[in-house]
Amino acid sequence: MADDDLTVTMNTETHRFEVKLGAETAFAEYELKGDTIAFPHTVVPDAFAGQGVAGRLVQASLAYAKENKLWVKPTCSFFHAYIAKRPKLHELVHPDMREGLATP
Structure with a gap:
């Protein structure tokens, strides 16, 4: 699959x-609450x-x-690991959850 075909x-x-490929769907669930978006599960x-x-x-x-x-x-856990490896993204994370993002 070409990178251009990966439309989210x-x-x-x-x-x-979501990203669809034939009958298959990859997805990241989200929950919106006020000024916060949580990402609890990715498949x-x-x-x-x-x-x-x-x-x-x-x-x-x-x-988004x-x-x-x-x-x-x-x-x-995937979202957490992805963000933890990229310090420039830490500013997006809710202050209550930043402590676990520190990289050694």
Whole structure:
């Protein structure tokens, strides 16, 4: 699959950012509460393995948060790890959750 085919869409009905490939859907669930968006769960089917889909989901989700001036709560372990490795993204994270992002 070409990188251009990895289109992430925001599905407000299911509260997910999604990428579709045939009958398969990779997604990152989100929960909006006030000025905060939490990301509790990410699922990437085997059909997407090794194509950078999870990273694209995180990038699109964080771009949405930034554009809408939302604090991010990365409760999903993948989101947390992705953000922890990228100090420039730490400013998006809700202050209550920043402590665990410190890199050694």
